[in-house]
Amino acid sequence: MKLRLLGGAREVGRSAVLVNDSLLLDYGMKNTEPAGWPVGSVDPDAVVVSHGHLDHVGGLPALLSGRERPPIHWTPPTAAFARMLARDTLKLKGGTMQCPFTDAEVHRLSEVSVTHGYRETFEAAGHEVTLFDAGHIPGSAHVLVDDGDTRLLYTGDFHTDDQRLVAGSTARPEADAVLCESTYSDVSHEPRDEVEGRFARTLRETTVRGGTAVVPAFAIGRTQEVLLVCAAHDIDCYVDGMGVEVLELLRNHPAFVRDPEALRRAASNAREVTGRDGQRERIADQNTVVVTTSGMLTGGPAMTYVPAIRGYPGNLVAFSGYQVEGTPGRELLETGSAEIDGRRMPVSARVKGFDFSAHADRAGLRSFLDSYRDATVLVNHGDRCPAFADELRGDGYDASAPEVGERIVV
Numbered sequence: 001m002k003l004r005l006l007g008g009a010r011e012v013g014r015s016a017v018l019v020n021d022s023l024l025l026d027y028g029m030k031n032t033e034p035a036g037w038p039v040g041s042v043d044p045d046a047v048v049v050s051h052g053h054l055d056h057v058g059g060l061p062a063l064l065s066g067r068e069r070p071p072i073h074w075t076p077p078t079a080a081f082a083r084m085l086a087r088d089t090l091k092l093k094g095g096t097m098q099c100p101f102t103d104a105e106v107h108r109l110s111e112v113s114v115t116h117g118y119r120e121t122f123e124a125a126g127h128e129v130t131l132f133d134a135g136h137i138p139g140s141a142h143v144l145v146d147d148g149d150t151r152l153l154y155t156g157d158f159h160t161d162d163q164r165l166v167a168g169s170t171a172r173p174e175a176d177a178v179l180c181e182s183t184y185s186d187v188s189h190e191p192r193d194e195v196e197g198r199f200a201r202t203l204r205e206t207t208v209r210g211g212t213a214v215v216p217a218f219a220i221g222r223t224q225e226v227l228l229v230c231a232a233h234d235i236d237c238y239v240d241g242m243g244v245e246v247l248e249l250l251r252n253h254p255a256f257v258r259d260p261e262a263l264r265r266a267a268s269n270a271r272e273v274t275g276r277d278g279q280r281e282r283i284a285d286q287n288t289v290v291v292t293t294s295g296m297l298t299g300g301p302a303m304t305y306v307p308a309i310r311g312y313p314g315n316l317v318a319f320s321g322y323q324v325e326g327t328p329g330r331e332l333l334e335t336g337s338a339e340i341d342g343r344r345m346p347v348s349a350r351v352k353g354f355d356f357s358a359h360a361d362r363a364g365l366r367s368f369l370d371s372y373r374d375a376t377v378l379v380n381h382g383d384r385c386p387a388f389a390d391e392l393r394g395d396g397y398d399a400s401a402p403e404v405g406e407r408i409v410v
Helices: 060-065 076-093 101-111 193-208 221-233 241-253 260-267 279-284 302-309 328-335 362-372 385-394
Strands: 003-008 016-019 023-025 047-049 073-076 112-113 122-124 127-133 140-148 151-154 175-179 213-216 237-240 270-272 289-292 318-320 338-339 341-344 350-353 376-380 398-400 406-407
Touching: 047 122, 060 101, 073 076, 073 318, 076 101, 076 112, 076 241, 122 213, 175 193, 175 270, 175 362, 193 213, 193 221, 193 289, 193 318, 213 302, 221 237, 221 241, 221 260, 221 270, 221 289, 237 241, 241 260, 260 270, 279 302, 289 302, 302 318, 302 341, 318 328, 328 338, 328 350, 376 385, 385 398
Parallel strands: 023 047, 047 073, 073 112, 151 175, 175 376, 213 289, 213 318, 237 270, 237 289, 318 350, 376 398
Antiparallel strands: 003 016, 003 406, 016 023, 122 127, 127 140, 140 151, 338 341
């Protein structure tokens, strides 16, 4: 089996893997300024998508500009998320050099979509493919690809522990090679109940003392997870941005969430923000909690809330997810200031990060890979891929960390 890493190798973002020059696994973007896209030109016969986050689906419409438009295989939630994100990218970057597709290509996503459930084997570009629940976000999948000679397991992003929104991954299909994400290969996640407790206490203390708490959250997965946490701890909140649309979509796909009734209660607990007539500015002056996109301060209603609360030390910006290097969120977390909406802004409000990660940590990765000691392990999707591959080799694995653009035979 031949592989070419077009993105996501030794980095987080723009994940894309070409298998046997015909089957493409993911085609994402790197949500930095400027945006990053997979390298090289590609004309696949079919595409299989692991899950609906921008760094895995953001570039898909660009594949649909020619006459030959490959089918895209995914779960139903992933298909819906990809269309949602494509529309948003077009709104934010359309008509500029930052966006390699148009409205026409976005509409074609629905025309080429082929949806599958978990553990339903199908054919794509001459390969036998099966999706397994990856426990990352609703609809996320490990992708098992069999070309008749080699079985490749592309893990996509995954978590081995339960979250409130989805249960952890338990699938361990047999494979000869594993292309494994490594986002948290040097991190041990704090127990989730402890993170939740500290998060809830911090939000409650902020509002009791007269402050406003803004929680930047990824629209897909993290917003709903944070709302579930708020509801479980009796914290009233507002919800703003694309996460509202995702919340409604997930209520129509109950089979892909862990507890549909808990999600319904969480939706009822959160007041939806419409953004009309200065509503956001008024909410920012209240002693309240606002869960809003974008999670890394690259756009969305957070561009209104953070500038509005930045001047008062009693306010809080509570990040709920990983901040990619080069994003305003990472800059704010590390330096206390960031370029937000084109303006350099010092932030006097408290800035804290909470580890609500939907990725496996070091122990989770090692536990997962323990089932693949006889397989070839290719490490990707992380800031320290070579170091993690070295550690695995020291423990007896056949492991390496390919570079972007590298061609490999497994």
